[in-house]
Amino acid sequence: MSPAIDVARVRRDTPACESVIHFNNAGAALMPDPVAHAVLAHLDLERQRGGYEAEAAAQPALEDFYDAFAALLGCARDEIAYAESATRAWDMAVYALPLAPGDRVLTHDSDYASNHIALLQLARRLGIELDLVPSDAAGQIDVLALERMIGPRTRAITLTHVPTQNGLVNPAEAVGRVARKHGLLYVLDACQSVGQLPVDVRRIGCHVLSGTGRKFLRGPRGTGFLYVERALLQTLEPPFVDMRAATATGDGRYRLRTDARRFEGWESFVAGRLGLRAAVRYLLALGTDAVAARISALAAELRHALAALPGVTVHDRGVERSGIVTFTVGGEPPTETAARLRARGANVSVTASEAAPLDARLRRLATAVRSSVHYYNTEAEVAAFATLVAAR
Numbered sequence: 001m002s003p004a005i006d007v008a009r010v011r012r013d014t015p016a017c018e019s020v021i022h023f024n025n026a027g028a029a030l031m032p033d034p035v036a037h038a039v040l041a042h043l044d045l046e047r048q049r050g051g052y053e054a055e056a057a058a059q060p061a062l063e064d065f066y067d068a069f070a071a072l073l074g075c076a077r078d079e080i081a082y083a084e085s086a087t088r089a090w091d092m093a094v095y096a097l098p099l100a101p102g103d104r105v106l107t108h109d110s111d112y113a114s115n116h117i118a119l120l121q122l123a124r125r126l127g128i129e130l131d132l133v134p135s136d137a138a139g140q141i142d143v144l145a146l147e148r149m150i151g152p153r154t155r156a157i158t159l160t161h162v163p164t165q166n167g168l169v170n171p172a173e174a175v176g177r178v179a180r181k182h183g184l185l186y187v188l189d190a191c192q193s194v195g196q197l198p199v200d201v202r203r204i205g206c207h208v209l210s211g212t213g214r215k216f217l218r219g220p221r222g223t224g225f226l227y228v229e230r231a232l233l234q235t236l237e238p239p240f241v242d243m244r245a246a247t248a249t250g251d252g253r254y255r256l257r258t259d260a261r262r263f264e265g266w267e268s269f270v271a272g273r274l275g276l277r278a279a280v281r282y283l284l285a286l287g288t289d290a291v292a293a294r295i296s297a298l299a300a301e302l303r304h305a306l307a308a309l310p311g312v313t314v315h316d317r318g319v320e321r322s323g324i325v326t327f328t329v330g331g332e333p334p335t336e337t338a339a340r341l342r343a344r345g346a347n348v349s350v351t352a353s354e355a356a357p358l359d360a361r362l363r364r365l366a367t368a369v370r371s372s373v374h375y376y377n378t379e380a381e382v383a384a385f386a387t388l389v390a391a392r
């Protein structure tokens with residue numbers, strides 16, 4: 001276990017903590033100063049020297065991006081690619097999977113909307129079939145049902161580790177054991193889990209994992225990352241290739257890079273890459289165990305405080321819970337609750353059924369308030385937040 005978080009220090013690194021209760025970490029967390037400085041300093045260098053010259057000067061840090069993610073996810077640096085978002089990272093790998101007409105892909109109702117829409121397009125384009133694995137009594141993916149649903153044409157499973165729309169954590173490792181046993185490709189959307197939970201790709205057993213910079217990693221917006229297992233990535237033809245991904249050999253052919261950077265594009269937001277690298281280094285210095293322990297404790301306290309309020313319903317399910325706490329206030333539309341809280345200095349977001357179209361419970365509810373805590377939040381903020389929710 002890493003030592004407990006020095007809350008005073010991380011709050012000093014996050015000046016906005018003084019003026020706002022930021023419970024919108026599942027939307028975009030507050031960047032700590034070292035992250036913001038990495039971005040701003042590079043933009044300034046571009047201004048002073050020119051974009052190419054600044055990039056050349058930043059080469060060591062840009063290379064460290066891959067080492068930092070390898071350390072965070074327990075993989076090799078050549079299995080990591082930079083992406084502009086989690087969605088594009090996921091797309092680059094999933095649109096490259098070797099799927100043929102009649103192949104079946106297992107999904108779950110916690111799937112993020114963008115992933116689901118992409119699968120619908122692939123179903124139409126390639127003639128693949130999607131099979132929806134049911135949830136167990138706790139609302140997480142039913143691993144026994146998953147195993148029973150595997151047939152001769154089942155090729156892949158895609159899962160969202162921590163759904164965007166409720167407080168559960170899907171049993172990613174148990175799904176990984178089933179995927180490996182049956183030789184299925186396993187794609188994990190770790191957009192809400194990397195940065196709040198320890199995520200080790202070898203332990204989970206996924207072949208592909210995608211995530212974003214701005215959420216629990218506390219990186220800049222417009223950044224993301226992709227992991228693809230080495231043996232698999234060398235067989236995948238990315239849906240788009242350019243001169244970063246490949247080299248034209250002059251004989252009417254091109255040669256793809258052998259590492260995961262075959263999924264990258266030539267041009268990118270260099271300052272953003274540097275900011276995301278700084279965010280990963282900041283997290284590694286704190287320790288993912290300490291981060292997870294504090295988020296889990298704060299989220300439990302928040303659920304407890306909200307559930308004790310008259311008229312407030314907490315909607316989270318799951319055996320293991322995440323830092324995302326969803327609730328509604330009786331007789332008040334979630335958009336109004338969120339606006340009322342924002343006006344009094346507390347940031348939350350509203351989760352809508354469109355973000356997770358297969359989630360039947362959320363469809364009945366249509367929307368819910370989504371509050372999400374990070375390690376830099378405090379017990380005092382949880383108490384103050386509950387008071388604000390109650391003060392209609």
Ligand SMILES: *Cc1c(COP(=O)(O)O)cnc(C)c1O
Pocket residue numbers: 084085086087088112114160162163164189191192211212213223224
């Ligand atoms: C936010 C989110 C995404 C999309 O991330 P982007 O960086 O906006 O593309 C994907 N999956 C889940 C579970 C998310 O919460």
